[in-house]
Amino acid sequence: ADGLKLAAAGKLTVCTHLPFKPFQVRDTKGAIVGFDVDYMDLVAKKLGLTQTIVDTPFEGIKSGQDLKIGKCDVAAAGMTITKTRQQVMDFSVPYFDNTQSLLVKAGQPYKTLADFKGKKIGGEVGNTGLKFAQNNAAKYGFTVVEYQDTTTLQQALATNQIQGAMDDLPIWTVLVAEDKRFTIATKFATNEQYGYSVAKGANPKLLATVNEVITSSLKDGSYAKLYTKWMQL
Template sequence: EGGVKLIKSGALVTCTHLPYAPFQSKDAAGKVVGFDVALIDLVAKKLSVTQEIVDTPFEGIKSGADLNSGKCDVAAAGMTITDERKQVLDFSDPYFDATQALNTLPGKEVKTLEELKGKRIGVQGGTTGDDYIKAQVKEKSLDLEVVAYKDLAALQQALATNQVAAAVGDLPVWNDYIKANPGKAVVTAGFDTGEQYGFAVKKGNAELLKAVNDAISASRTDGTYDKIYAEWIGE
């Protein structure tokens, strides 16, 4: 692929933040798999290299620090394209649409933030769900304690063990959790934040960005995107 420079020879190094099924998580054998992994594999294939995945906190991914320091070539982390992040990262074309979901334990359904008055609500720290809830609390002067967890697993555990009355996060991820763990949670409401996920490269890495966009667009044309969607997201 003309002009694409990679930090390591023979590899396309991807930064992600585990677990984030169905976009990236470890399978029974400990291999990182998922929707994002499958799409970035197409980019690696196009570049005739192998994808290598680095698990690292989301903060370093979204701030551009990991791409800037050469920890990885590309970021693939179910990451929403935002204006703030666009200042420090170059995003690919959008590859997935998402909204925010409000989740509770079955039998403890609440459908609005107002109903959670005086209670604790969990979010994943540094994510768009975290930003959304904090903005709502401020805007509507809600009496709500927002508790931020370091990753999705910690947030889901907090909900399962009643440390929070509700949890907010990306809908596709909570749908996947509920599919895999029936009865552990229910989606009670959606907040239509109109989010779109993008892969990211270091600012100015136009050659790699083009390879990523070309791979996404080719996959949409030749049916590979739909196959990957059916495998990881379902109906």
């Protein structure tokens, strides 16, 4: 494909951070599946490439570093578009609306942030949810604890090391549908939008293709299909 800068010939190399179900997660056979994975397959197909996924810490993704050093061509990680991140990478048009949500153990009395005085709330390293929790910690008197991924975060909650877990609403919505130990105490109107991203200034043709795929999928019904396939919102 002309005008494309690729990390590996013939491949669309995608950086993500697992697990982030339903956007990217390993199925029971170990294959990486999810909403973002299906989307990147559409982009790869359009370019005559095959997708290959690199699972890597979120810090390297959100800092723009992985894209900059050519570890991957595109980041697809349920990543929120923020002003800070826009300075270090080029985002696609938005493809998903998100708000923060607070997961608690079922049957616990936590309803609002005010109920967490003297308690602990966990979040994922480098995430908008962690930042949101940190920004509210002093006001409500809770402590924030950082975890590497959604698995360690929910395990910490399950084992009472923390009393609340802050993360993106679609993630906790899918989890509570499957795991009755947990419930969503409250949601916050953080008004986030996810975008896919490429290296800053370096891959305009790839970015244009990602945008075309998003825009046309909204019109031709393929977005709606993927949404129904993966979301339980």
